[in-house]
Amino acid sequence: MPAVLISEVGPRDGLQSVKATMATAHKCAWITALHAAGLREIEVGSFVPAALLPQLADTAEVVRHARLLPGLTVLALVPNRRGAEAALQAGVHKLTVPVSASEAHSMANVRRTRAQMVEALRAIDALRREIAPQVGLEVGVSTAFGCTLQGAVPEDEVIALAEQLAAAGADEIGLSDTTGMANPAQVKRLFTRLRGAIGDQAGAAHLHNTRGLGLANCLAAYEVGVRAFDASQGGLGGCPYAPGASGNVVTEDLVFMFEAMGVPTGVDLPRLIAAREALRAGLPDEPIHGMTPEAGLPLGFQSAR
Amino acid sequence: MPAVLISEVGPRDGLQSVKATMATAHKCAWITALHAAGLREIEVGSFVPAALLPQLADTAEVVRHARLLPGLTVLALVPNRRGAEAALQAGVHKLTVPVSASEAHSMANVRRTRAQMVEALRAIDALRREIAPQVGLEVGVSTAFGCTLQGAVPEDEVIALAEQLAAAGADEIGLSDTTGMANPAQVKRLFTRLRGAIGDQAGAAHLHNTRGLGLANCLAAYEVGVRAFDASQGGLGGCPYAPGASGNVVTEDLVFMFEAMGVPTGVDLPRLIAAREALRAGLPDEPIHGMTPEAGLPLGFQSAR
Numbered sequence: 151m152p153a154v155l156i157s158e159v160g161p162r163d164g165l166q167s168v169k170a171t172m173a174t175a176h177k178c179a180w181i182t183a184l185h186a187a188g189l190r191e192i193e194v195g196s197f198v199p200a201a202l203l204p205q206l207a208d209t210a211e212v213v214r215h216a217r218l219l220p221g222l223t224v225l226a227l228v229p230n231r232r233g234a235e236a237a238l239q240a241g242v243h244k245l246t247v248p249v250s251a252s253e254a255h256s257m258a259n260v261r262r263t264r265a266q267m268v269e270a271l272r273a274i275d276a277l278r279r280e281i282a283p284q285v286g287l288e289v290g291v292s293t294a295f296g297c298t299l300q301g302a303v304p305e306d307e308v309i310a311l312a313e314q315l316a317a318a319g320a321d322e323i324g325l326s327d328t329t330g331m332a333n334p335a336q337v338k339r340l341f342t343r344l345r346g347a348i349g350d351q352a353g354a355a356h357l358h359n360t361r362g363l364g365l366a367n368c369l370a371a372y373e374v375g376v377r378a379f380d381a382s383q384g385g386l387g388g389c390p391y392a393p394g395a396s397g398n399v400v401t402e403d404l405v406f407m408f409e410a411m412g413v414p415t416g417v418d419l420p421r422l423i424a425a426r427e428a429l430r431a432g433l434p435d436e437p438i439h440g441m442t443p444e445a446g447l448p449l450g451f452q453s454a455r
Numbered sequence: 456m457p458a459v460l461i462s463e464v465g466p467r468d469g470l471q472s473v474k475a476t477m478a479t480a481h482k483c484a485w486i487t488a489l490h491a492a493g494l495r496e497i498e499v500g501s502f503v504p505a506a507l508l509p510q511l512a513d514t515a516e517v518v519r520h521a522r523l524l525p526g527l528t529v530l531a532l533v534p535n536r537r538g539a540e541a542a543l544q545a546g547v548h549k550l551t552v553p554v555s556a557s558e559a560h561s562m563a564n565v566r567r568t569r570a571q572m573v574e575a576l577r578a579i580d581a582l583r584r585e586i587a588p589q590v591g592l593e594v595g596v597s598t599a600f601g602c603t604l605q606g607a608v609p610e611d612e613v614i615a616l617a618e619q620l621a622a623a624g625a626d627e628i629g630l631s632d633t634t635g636m637a638n639p640a641q642v643k644r645l646f647t648r649l650r651g652a653i654g655d656q657a658g659a660a661h662l663h664n665t666r667g668l669g670l671a672n673c674l675a676a677y678e679v680g681v682r683a684f685d686a687s688q689g690g691l692g693g694c695p696y697a698p699g700a701s702g703n704v705v706t707e708d709l710v711f712m713f714e715a716m717g718v719p720t721g722v723d724l725p726r727l728i729a730a731r732e733a734l735r736a737g738l739p740d741e742p743i744h745g746m747t748p749e750a751g752l753p754l755g756f757q758s759a760r
Contacts, residue, residue: 299754331753333716334674334716336716361711363708364667366712369671407638407639411640445635445666
């Protein structure tokens with residue numbers, strides 16, 4: 151049994167931040183390869199107007215493919231009720247809604263205030279309870295550790311926002327280092343406060359490697375009890391509306407860290423590394439990161455049991 | 456007052472692993488820039504036959520320059536008594552002796568067994584007590600976390616070797632992840648055992664970023680009480696005799712992590728980043744790594760106090 155859940159966000163977070171559009175068949179092949187490696191939660195796309203993110207215009211089709219993969223939780227990002235409706239129609243298992251802790255980033259990213267986003271979340275929750283109550287609803291609180299537009303984000307505001315979101319109907323609320331500004335001490339403090347405030351509704355850590363601290367921050371989160379982690383194969387992705395915020399944690403390196411520590415992830419590292427070929431096939435001109443795939447597994451390496 | 460000591464190893468560990476030889480004047484300028492950034496311990500070279508490491512043939516001259524920098528502990532690597540004699544004549548403040556925990560690596564690196572290296576350490580200690588008792592003597596136990604030649608290295612052997620080295624006269628004994636195989640759980644376990652075995656003689660963590668875990672491993676070491684860390688500006692370096700072992704922890708990223716956590720390092724980050732220009736001037740064709748310099752300091756960033 152996996153001790154941590156690695157949630158792959160590359161097909162959404164990664165693909166939305168590269169200029170090229172991966173063909174639908176390549177997306178499906180990549181997701182199949184990720185699933186074959188043992189990943190059991192994949193954010194496969196987002197339901198936003200195609201004019202805004204043409205790279206993800208085929209998300210409904212990708213969802214239909216991903217639903218065929220046994221045991222996979224198919225996740226899609228939705229910014230509002232309209233997106234949620236489309237996602238539920240396509241058949242996702244779980245919705246994820248981004249809500250910024252920074253008012254400046256909220257306006258830049260979705261052109262709405264935080265308060266408006268809490269209302270949007272309430273509307274999304276009402277919709278899913280009405281038409282698909284079995285579907286999960288999570289929020290990722292973006293810019294929770296700092297914002298490239300406004301600088302520091304007060305921790306009290308992050309926690310107060312999480313409480314409002316929990317009350318508005320989210321099943322889980324995670325914290326995202328959208329801008330790569332987090333440090334391990336802050337990660338421990340904020341996730342500890344989050345659990346104190348909303349208990350088991352405390353969700354995943356979505357951490358970036360912008361300044362090289364991605365895995366150290368994941369370790370810090372793990373040490374205060376976080377057991378779900380977003381990551382992106384090849385480190386693809388970031389946020390196009392937060393300048394300089396590129397660099398999701400690399401799934402391969404994160405899985406290596408946990409497995410080497412003896413913490414089972416359910417992911418087979420050689421197969422995960424092999425899945426990079428499917429990513430490369432669909433995005434031949436994009437740089438694919440990752441130090442473990444580059445260095446190879448250490449001599450005598452054994453997966454966690 | 457710094458809460459952690461960042462020991463810069465680039466001028467030795469970095470320069471020995473690149474093909475080009477940095478000119479003496481450039482080395483001195485780089486060391487001056489590192490000192491100006493606040494670094495107070497620098498490994499400036501090694502005393503080995505020039506035929507083996509022509510890049511470091513000018514170490515005595517570099518030592519004489521570095522000694523002029525106020526408050527700086529000038530460190531040099533010596534593999535044997537002959538090297539120690541030359542280092543003491545040049546006027547180093549501290550000797551560092553590498554001793555492999557892996558017999559296979561010991562033979563490949565210095566063509567001696569571990570037992571022979573313990574004897575060499577005893578001879579070096581006798582020499583410094585005789586002619587320069589004020590000079591420090593530390594050992595870095597290399598391949599302490601695994602070896603690319605033999606695979607896993609039994610932890611009992613690492614600790615037993617550290618105990619022998621402590622008894623043979625080393626002031627401090629640190630552990631080195633020469634091959635980039637360490638993980639945070641192992642780092643915590645081994646440094647905790649080290650302190651249990653040799654108390655205050657437990658020394659620095661020398662960790663690599665080969666598989667992306669460098670900072671996570673430093674964090675793990677910090678959490679079990681380690682307060683001295685080797686790092687290399689621009690991530691320069693590795694070990695030429697352990698295949699695939701490149702990738703020292705990047706000083707800039709390590710300093711950023713600690714400062715962001717509120718742990719004072721005594722190092723000024725903008726000046727440290729500026730020192731990269733001195734490195735680049737001396738090695739214009741070498742890739743210089745580091746994510747914090749690439750991304751820049753976060754908006755509103757403040758150093759630890």
